Amino acid sequence: MAIFLILAPYGVYTFLMLVTSAASSVFAASAICLATIAIDVLRGRSVKILAVGSAITFAAIGLYLTLLDPALGTLGVKLSVDIGIFVISLGSMLVRRPFTLQYALEAVPGETAAMPGFLTANYIITGAWTVAALLMMAANIVLLYFPGLPVWSGLAVAFAARNSAIYFTKWYPEYRQIKYGTPSGALPTPR
Numbered sequence: 672m673a674i675f676l677i678l679a680p681y682g683v684y685t686f687l688m689l690v691t692s693a694a695s696s697v698f699a700a701s702a703i704c705l706a707t708i709a710i711d712v713l714r715g716r717s718v719k720i721l722a723v724g725s726a727i728t729f730a731a732i733g734l735y736l737t738l739l740d741p742a743l744g745t746l747g748v749k750l751s752v753d754i755g756i757f758v759i760s761l762g763s764m765l766v767r768r769p770f771t772l773q774y775a776l777e778a779v780p781g782e783t784a785a786m787p788g789f790l791t792a793n794y795i796i797t798g799a800w801t802v803a804a805l806l807m808m809a810a811n812i813v814l815l816y817f818p819g820l821p822v823w824s825g826l827a828v829a830f831a832a833r834n835s836a837i838y839f840t841k842w843y844p845e846y847r848q849i850k851y852g853t854p855s856g857a858l859p860t861p862r
Contacts, residue, residue: 687700717776719774760800760801807832
């Protein structure tokens with residue numbers, strides 16, 4: 672359920688970009704981010720860096736489209752979203768609070784969170800998401816500068832990068848458990 676709530680704004684944004692205006696798509700995604708924040712608050716959980724950063728990113732892009740440049744192309748909007756995700760992900764590591772840490776702390780017991788490798792594992796998982804965002808940005812930049820390339824190539828890179836990050840997020844805690852012999856449940860696993 673957690674991974675669904677985390678990715679829901681991005682899934683809705685991607686789908687709506689195919690059927691409606693870019694401004695509507697990003698405003699809807701921002702609203703969904705705000706809804707996920709409300710769900711976390713109602714359940715007594717922390718407000719997540721990723722949710723807040725994504726809500727701000729989507730809303731800022733929507734305001735830019737509405738007030739300054741309604742003609743910004745689809746690739747420009749996608750690149751802007753990817754830059755936002757990259758900044759959130761990298762920024763969370765630079766301020767020493769990898770965004771995955773908040774989700775992990777809510778999924779494991781306190782003694783597990785106190786283990787030495789726990790924080791390192793979260794940096795590595797957040798790093799995987801940062802690389803995925805970087806790959807999506809690169810694909811959109813290539814499509815901007817080489818408009819003759821098929822649009823599906825950018826979608827394929829985005830799909831592969833995102834799904835690789837999801838797979839890594841699920842695989843890495845299991846790998847650490849096997850390699851380092853941590854007790855069962857010592858590292859977070861996505862729900």
